[in-house]
Amino acid sequence: MSISDRVRVRDSTDAPGRPGDGVKLLALAVGFVMATLDATVVTVAAVDIADDMGLGAAALTWLMDGYILSFASLLLLSGSLADRFGARRTYLAGLTLFVIASTMCGLADSGGLLIASRIVQGAAAALFMPSSLSLLVGAFGEPRRRASILGYWTAIVSTASGLGPVVGGVLVDTLGWRSIFLVNIPFGILGAILTLRRIDSSPRRPRALSLASNAAGAGLLAALSIALIQGPHLGWSSPQVIALATTGVLAAGVLVLSERSVASPLIPRSLLANPTFVATTIIGLLLNFGLFGLIFMLGVVLQRAWGLTPMMAGMWLLPMMAVFVLGNLTFARLARRVGSRRPVLVALPLAAVGLATMVTVSASTPYAVLAVVVGVANFCVGVTVPALTAALMAAASGHANTAAALLNANRQVGALLGVAVAGTVLADTADWYHAASVAFTVAALAYGAAACLAWRIPRST
Template structure:
């Protein structure tokens, strides 16, 4: 066994036992896709269950926002550290430990007697997802020695993740309607346990590397996100001039300045700040942030809007969101087909402009707006996002260069999660007083259109034309 690839015929576990090729590539793919599928679905499934959870538990709007954002908070803030931990202690070990944490936290979510317990369990659940997400990609690329098989498995893995992202609201609607809201969390138990057992049996360990995780930088980053999240989520509930909100806002600023200062002096920074001297790199990260800001904020609003404004049950709401959520998958396919012909930059600008215009088309949404118009506009916006997401990834990698590609990719993924975190929090502000759901929807679509429009302008002004 080497550090670069693991033989498809013999593999050894950490105890030195040789593991046979049983199960084949499909079983190994299933083992490593299980965690990613759970983490992906759990990022969106709660949006459909939110209305039912808020009524039955019960929760305030700020508590419901914490249920969604708490997961994203720990996931986003620990993602970079988790990658370092996988290098330091071994990707398979961290993957399995993350799965255990995620499954235990999912059980706690499903059995939560009140809001604070559910929020706490969601925070832990996000930490578990952060542990196994980077490790799953590493294990996927090293578990198949044959380059052709590896390429096919990565393609299948991406298709599985994209499919379940689109199906998340439908899965949530079916489970909530048939088995209650707790089932969306308890379903993770058999999936997680099966994935962990398959990984233990069929996925080989990768030799650890003696690297020193940047703990201090990551800890400061976590504190910045916690303070910012508290300010945005609790501001509408406690009042923007209340002492706790003012203190958390000031703390977020002070901690952010401290983080930048510490990173400039650190010999092993979380992210080399020199990367941000390149305007293209900075712009690509801002575009990635704005894309997820619009997507996650929009999903949060739509799940509640369909059930509260249109009066449909969770199952119907999930079905109605399915064509809207199919846009990203179709957009990924369009990017792969046309990026060489039209150029990445041109495609990115057109996609973001489409997303902005489609969102702006719903600024007049009301009770007479037919479902097909709502679904078409949101679907086209998400189609633009589906084209824009891989385009901005390509633009960022081109700006970072091959020697800094790994850290640049990790930074973009963490930054996207941060965008989703802020998007949900800002939507929570809009939802703070939902006396008129159509006004809430119009405000949300205005914010989303502004985010996509700003991203399109950034791409046009800052990102250089692609050489491809």
């Protein structure tokens, strides 16, 4: 390679971006941001909605969990639809349905209609979230440039997730609870217009839709999600949870039998045979398992053991959460130079070791120590998430839609599983610091296992 060729390669790798990159990124981030915000803003509006609609505790639970349920259960189907009809068409269909469902939520005159509209919102999010990721991969072809863009994209989503309760609180206080849904309308329309103008149509990969596999996959995710949501409240040995677990096992059995017998399985066999794809998929589940369980535990312990109000607990958690965005942006800068593998190999062990030092947490542990250790661990997770996404999508090759759907599904399951385990630990002890110690131990082990699997990522990534 000549000196001039090396200069051109270096310049293209280090360049901050190309004309139009920002618009493409915005077009594909809009849907993800709306879905992320809608998963969190309802928590701060729940009291106002309950008072206005006369909803009880059970109805409020369905208002929040119905969205998660329909979203999680339809993710695998959405990957198949994106293959069959094209990712851009599926993304636009999801955005359109999400805007319609948001309008229905904002205009709902009964609790039943509001809950039904929330379920439709979740289904719409399941359509466009995997498609947005596969379109992003297609729009940015060069691997390291794509990895860098994924860092910025993840930073946008992380910011939206962190600001969700804040944005919801401002909207509810100033414009009323209906505004948290109606605000989606202009953003959804903007995302659709930008997508039509700036995102190229994606190639279709027509394949037969196995009704048995899709139904079994949806049933498995639905049963698992409900069981993990309700388990800590109803008790893991309750008849309802046992019935859900049985349903999940039966659905899993049907899924396995169907996948073995059909010519076009829901999850392509080449993906399951790819060690990089399998490893990064498991790492994604482990990260969300440890992260969300830890966040849930900290929110409870700061209030129960340290006597903080909900607002103060949120303020104390804010510095630990804000570093996610810094981690995402750090990776976006590193990716063009060092790729995806090396940041993960450094970040995951550091996060695991950091959390392991907190297993001795007690009443004498200063807040500053807690904030620094958890903050460093979360920063490392912020570096790792876009790196893993880039590695997984690179390994998926021609199956980007299915890979994106699986990525979102397993992260959703990991988050629900982490919260369920943390909730069970908290419910079974009166010693809040012991519960915190167990949660730190579990999260450290999860991150440690993820760090070991990260060595399966190819050196070229």
